[in-house]
Amino acid sequence: MAVSVALCALFLLFFVGTPIAFALFLSTALYFLIGANQPMVMLIQRLTGGLDSVSLLAIPFFIMAGVFMNHSGITVRLLNLAELCTRRFHGGLAQANVLLSTFMGGLSGSNIADAAMNAKLLVPQMSERGYPPPFSSAVTAASSLVTSTIPPGIALIVYGYVNNVSIGRLFLAGVVPGLLMAALLMAMVSIICRRRGYQPPRRERVSRHEWISVTRAGIIALLLPVMVIGGIRIGVFTPTEAGAMAVAYALIVGLFVYREMTPSTVAKATSESLLAAVNVLFIICVASGFARFLTWEQVPQAVTTLLSSQVASAAAFLLVANLILLVLGMFLEGNAILIVLSPLLAPVAAQFGVDPVHFGIVFILNATIGTITPPLGTVMFTTCSITGVKVPDFIRAVMPFWLLLLAVLLLVTYVPALTLALPNWVF
Template structure:
C-alpha cells in the first residue's frame, strides 16, 4: 500500500493532464505524508540532491546552444545545403525535412525543438508546393525522432546521469542508429512521394560546385558535433564542458561568422533557454525524490526478482520491455518515462547480461516513439498545434512511419552491434 497509492496518484494525475513535474511531486509528497515516518526534510534533501551533479550542467548548456543556433541563421543555411543534396529526389522538400532533422539533431538535442522548428520553417513551404498539411506534419514529427539518438541528444545525458552510464559512449552509440533511421526514412518518403506525385524541388541534381558552396556556408555549424564527440573521446573536455564549449561556439557563429545574432535575439534566446532548461531540470529534481522512495521500498529489487523468475531469456525480456514502454509512452512524456522507469529496468537488464549502452539506446529510442503516438504524444501535439492539423488526420498519415519506427526499434533491440559497434571501436569493448 505504501507504494501502490503514491504510484496510483502519480498515474492518475498524468492521465488527467497535470504537468509531469507536479504529478511526480504530488505522488512523492503523498508517500512522505501518509506512508512514511521519515521527516519531510528528507524529501526536500533528496530532491535538491537530484540536481547536485556537474553532469547535469550539460543539459542547460546544450539547450542554450541549440536555441542560439536557431536564432543565428544556421537553420536556413542547413536547409539550403539539404536542398542541394536531396532536392532532385521524389518528394524533394520532404527529403529536406528528414535530412535537416538529422543534421539539426547534432545541434538542438531535443526532438520537440526540432519538430517545432520544422513545423514553422518547412511545413508552410511544403503546403505551398502541393504537399498535404497532414503528410507534411507527419514527416516533420517522425523525422524529429532522429534527434534524441544523434549526439549530443539531451535524452542521452539524462539517461547516462540517471543510470550511471558513460555519456560519451551513449553519444557514440547513437551515430549508426541515427544514420540508419535517416536513410530508411528517406527511402520511405521517396516511396510515398512517388505514389502521390510529390515532385522534386530541383529539375536536376545539384552540381558539385553548388553542393560545395552550400556545404562551405553550413560547414561551421556542422563541425560542432564533431568537435563535441572528438573532444570527449580524446579527453580534451568532459560532456559537461562540451556543453559550455557548444554555447561559446554558437555565440561565435551568431555574432562573428553569420552576423545574424544581436542583443535582442540574444535576450530572447536566453529566455527561451531558461524556460526549457527549468522544465527539464525540475522534472529531474522531483523524480530524484520519487526514485529514492521506490528504492527505500525495495521496488527495483522486487521487480528484478519477479521478472527474472517469469522471463527466462534476455531476448524475451527485451520484447516485454519494448511492448511495455510503447504502451506507457502513449500516455507519459518521454523524459518522465526515462527518469521514473529507467532506474527500475536498467538493473534488470544488467542481470540478463545486456550491455548498458545498448539498453540505453533501446530505451531512449522507444521513449521517443511514444512522442508521436496518441493520446499524449508531445511531439505530435507540438507539431499539430503549430500546423493546425487535426490529430485524426495526422494519425492517418503517420502510420507508415510508425511501421518503420517499430522495425528500426526491433533491429536496434536484437542486433546490439548497431549501437555498440562505434563505442566499442572508439573506447574498446
C-alpha cells in the first residue's frame, strides 16, 4: 500500500511540474511516513549514503571542464573549424551546427547545455543567412542530442553509477552511435537545405594559412576527449581522475594558450560549475533513497518477473522497453527516466542476456530522444525559450530529425556491434 501511494505521488508531482529532485524526495518521505517499518533516520542515512562514492566525483569535474571550455574561447574556435569543414556543403552553417555539437560532446557532456549554447551562438547567425527560425531551432535541438553519447556525457556517468556498469566501457560504447547520429543528421540537413535552397555551397578556395591557423586552434580543444579516453585505456587514471585532468587541461588552455580567461572569469566559471554540479548530485542523492525503498519492496524483482513471463525473447524485450521509454519520454524529464527506471529495466535486460553496456546506450538514447519530444521535452523548451520560436512551429520543423533519430535508435538496439565493438576491441 505504501509503495503504491509513494509511486502515485511521484508521478503526480512529475505531471504538475515539480522539479525531479523534490518530487523524488517528497514521494520517498511519504513512503517513510505512512508505511515503512523503518525510522526516519534511515531516510537521511540513505540520502547521504547516495553520494558516498568516489566515482561520482567525475560529474562535477567534467561539468567544470565543460564550463571552463565555454569561457576560454574554445567554443568560438571550434565553430570556426566546423564552418571551415562544411563551407562547401549545402547549408554550411546548419552543417556546422551539427558538427559543433559533435565536437562539444567531448567537452560539455550535457545536451541541454549544448542546446542553450548553440541557440544563443548559432541561431541568430543562421537567421541572418536566410534560415527560418523554426528550422534553425530544430537543427540546434536535434544536434545537441549527439552530446549525450559522445564521452564524457554526464548521462553515461550517471547510468554507470546507478547500475554498476563500467563507465570506461560506456564512454567507448557511445562513440560509434554518436558519430553515426551526427553523420545522418548532417546528411538530413544537406537534403533539406538543397531542396529548400538554404545557403548554397561556397566555392572559393580556402588559403593554406587559414586552414593551418583554424585547424591548429581547434585541435587543441579536440585533444581533451582523446586525453580522457586514452588515459583511461592505458591505465594512467580512472574515469574520476580523468575528470580532474580535464579541468586542469581546460584551465591551462584558457589561461596560458588562448589567454582569454582571467581570475574573474575563473571565479564566474567556478560558480556556474558549482550550481550545475549541485543540481545533478542532489538528484542522485534523493534518487538513492527512492531506489532503496523500491528494493525493500522488491519492485525490481516484480517488474523482472512480470516482463520475463510476458516477453519471450531479448528482441521482443528491447522493443517493449523502447516503446515504454519513448512514451514516458513524452511526459517525464530525461534524468527522471534514467534514475527511476534504469534500475528496474537493467536487471530484466540482463536476464534476457542483453549486454549491460549495450542496454545502457539504448536506454540513454531513448531518454535523449524524449528531450525533443512534446509535450514536455526539456531541450525543446530550452531551445524555443531562447530563440523565441513557438512550440508548434518547432514540432513541425523537428519531425524529420525525430524520425531519423528513431531509425538510429532501432539500429543501435538491434545491431549490438555498433556499441560493443569499440569497447571490446579497446579493453
